[in-house]
Amino acid sequence: MNPYQKEQSEAISMVWRHLIALDTAAIDGLKNMIADYLLFRNKVSEFLSEHFSALCNRKCYESKLSACCSREGIIIFFGDVVINLIESQDYEIMSILATLEQTNMGSKCIYLGNNGCIWRLKPIVCEMFLCKTAKQEVFNANPRLGEMWDEFKRWEKLYKWPDRPVLFDDLETYFIKAGFSSTLMYLHNNPGLLNVKRKSQILKKYE
Numbered sequence: 233m234n235p236y237q238k239e240q241s242e243a244i245s246m247v248w249r250h251l252i253a254l255d256t257a258a259i260d261g262l263k264n265m266i267a268d269y270l271l272f273r274n275k276v277s278e279f280l281s282e283h284f285s286a287l288c289n290r291k292c293y294e295s296k297l298s299a300c301c302s303r304e305g306i307i308i309f310f311g312d313v314v315i316n317l318i319e320s321q322d323y324e325i326m327s328i329l330a331t332l333e334q335t336n337m338g339s340k341c342i343y344l345g346n347n348g349c350i351w352r353l354k355p356i357v358c359e360m361f362l363c364k365t366a367k368q369e370v371f372n373a374n375p376r377l378g379e380m381w382d383e384f385k386r387w388e389k390l391y392k393w394p395d396r397p398v399l400f401d402d403l404e405t406y407f408i409k410a411g412f413s414s415t416l417m418y419l420h421n422n423p424g425l426l427n428v429k430r431k432s433q434i435l436k437k438y439e
């Protein structure tokens with residue numbers, strides 16, 4: 233297990249252990265917290281499947297390029313882990329943990345299985361990635377779709393860009409308060425994101 237896999241495995245195991253111990257009311261509370269985000273993800277998913285899946289299948293999947301998933305270590309937020317685990321069945325979580333035990337022989341993402349990503353709700357960075365070729369082909373043919381995509385990118389920020397209270401920060405805080413810590417808690421440990429938070433808090437004082 234390389235350091236990336238170890239880091240992922242530790243975060244996933246920790247969140248899973250905590251979720252298993254929660255009662256129904258606490259799980260319902262977490263589900264309420266992520267409900268709006270799931271709505272956003274549904275909308276993005278519908279958009280991508282309507283306008284991109286045929287193209288991505290033809291250009292990438294069938295030719296085995298799969299450029300989106302060809303990086304060994306992608307950025308995964310702690311919030312991605314929490315949300316995916318809330319939405320997953322135990323057997324899916326066990327499959328992810330078992331995969332992380334294996335040596336990644338290729339140059340592809342460890343989570344890329346035979347039928348695509350093994351996460352039920354893939355990380356936000358992956359969902360919002362469109363390669364240059366795909367964007368050019370679709371958006372040049374229909375600029376309105378490009379505008380819609382820009383709108384989705386702005387919407388995405390409302391969950392993870394901490395210039396205001398955001399879900400991904402709240403989920404980290406929830407687990408920190410419960411006594412947990414993870415290197416994937418970027419909204420609490422990434423200098424750039426902490427800076428964004430600090431600036432917005434300073435600006436708020438002068439509003």
Ligand code: SF4
Binds near residue numbers: 300303342350351
């Ligand atoms: S996590 Fe899933 S979607 Fe993201 S790069 Fe890996 S296999 Fe692809």
